[in-house]
Amino acid sequence: QVQLVESGGGLVQPGGSLRLSCAASGRTFSRDAMGWFRQAPGKERELVAVITWSGRNTYYADSVKGRFTISRDNAKNTVYLQMNSLKPEDTAVYYCNTNPAIDTYWGQGTQVTVSS
Numbered sequence: 001q002v003q004l005v006e007s008g009g010g011l012v013q014p015g016g017s018l019r020l021s022c023a024a025s026g027r028t029f030s031r032d033a034m035g036w037f038r039q040a041p042g043k044e045r046e047l048v049a050v051i052t053w054s055g056r057n058t059y060y061a062d063s064v065k066g067r068f069t070i071s072r073d074n075a076k077n078t079v080y081l082q083m084n085s086l087k088p089e090d091t092a093v094y095y096c097n098t099n100p101a102i103d104t105y106w107g108q109g110t111q112v113t114v115s116s
Contacts (some may be wrong), residue, residue, distance in 0.1 A: 002105055009110030010088055020081040020110060022096030026079035030074040035099035036081045038092035039109075049081060050099045064090070086114045114116050 008020040020036070031053045039045040049070040050059040058070055069082040079096050093109040 004105055004107040006094060006096055006107055006110040009094060009112045011113045011115065013041070013116050014114055016086050016114070017084045018086065018112060018113075020083065020094055020096075022079040022081075022107075024077045024079075028074075029077055029079075029098065030099075033099045034070075034072060034079045035097055035101065036068075036070060036079070037095045037097060038090075038097070038103065038112075041091040043092075045095070047099070048094070075111065083112070085104060086112075088114045090114050 003025045004024045006020060007068050008018060010018060012018055032049055034050050035050040036048045037045050038048050045049050046061065048061050048064055049068055051070045051072050055072050060068060066083045067083065070079065072079045074096060083090065095109040096104060097105050
């Protein structure tokens, strides 16, 4: 059974940082492009960042470019999202998945709340 488990979220003040982790199990994802997605209350889920299977190429949504960094450790079957200079508008539940996403792989996500 494939599982993607996100962790590392929490409450942080504006300007703060968090590092999210996505641990995969059930199969290896070392040949998949992986993405971080987020869904804010009342909004649709959106793609935030993507990393290719090798880690050589990345993509970021304009809203997070320069502040977020996606990375991966294929040996650990884990993907990370370093989030710096957080803003209140970054508040959302964050999910990881393959890119393009596979519906059955969505996990519970991890809540990120940016507030003073």
